[in-house]
Amino acid sequence: MSEEIIKIYTDGACSGNPGPGGFGWVLLFRDHKIEHSEGETLTTNNKMELSAVISALQYYDENRKKDKLFPIHIYTDSNLIVQAINQNWLKAWSANGWKKADKKPVKNQELWEDLLFYLRKYQIKFIWLKGHTGDEFNERCDTLARDAAGGDKGIYHKLFKLIKGNDKEISEEYLKETVPQVPELIKNPENDVLNFLFEYHPRKKEIRIEQISVGDKEKRKQIKHEIVINKSNFEEFKEKFEKLIKNFDK
Secondary structure (H helix, E strand, O other), X not given: OOOOOEEEEEEEEEOOOOEEEEEEEEEEEOOEEEEEEEEEEEEOHHHHHHHHHHHHHHHHHHHOOOOOOOXXXXXXXXXXXHHHHHOOHHHHHHHOOOEOOOOOEOOOHHHHHHHHHHHHHOOEEEEXXXXXXXXXXXXXXXXXXXXHHOOOOOOOOEEEEEEEEOOEEEEEEOOOOOOOOOHHHHEOOOOOOEOEEEEEEOOOOEEEEEEEEEEEOOOOEXXXXXXXXXXXXXXXXXXXXXXXXXXXXX
């Protein structure tokens, strides 16, 4: 039986360096995929690259089953991060009071210290990927990071289940138990691609509903339209939805 591995893809982006930036990561395990992205108004590219790795490891650290430990493979196009780990620069910086070989202070020391914490706690392997070469998850991380850097709202630990369809892997988002589930309204019979996605945000106490229009079946190009249901508009939404649903059986 092959060893099970947590696979994490990360990327960071920055416009201006320093300037507005963002980072994104994709975590893969078994048939699960989790996406996350965040943006900052003033940052650097290296800070975003490091933040992507640390954010993903923090998520794993906080959500893993306590009796389970899996090896972690991190895929990044950051030469600095891969070389700092694989060539033991990070250990040397720590041992030398966070000074580089030229005696200059290491930039982003706090982030490197956070990364060192996880390196000591888990079995982590860093793998360098050349960016923009067609790797599905590297490209996805690049999109997440650039969208966040451009001012788009972040994606908070968005959970998917990977399923097989038409000899391709597509992503089907889990429907939360807190959201009324109406399966016949969710599937699009014509192309078997999700037409409505429901996501519950427990911290914000919001339900986000996305309607997906598939513009190109081959490339699965998606156009998203989003509405947000929260405490202030829930009663209105519920009343109108219940009136509408009664017409389905007529």
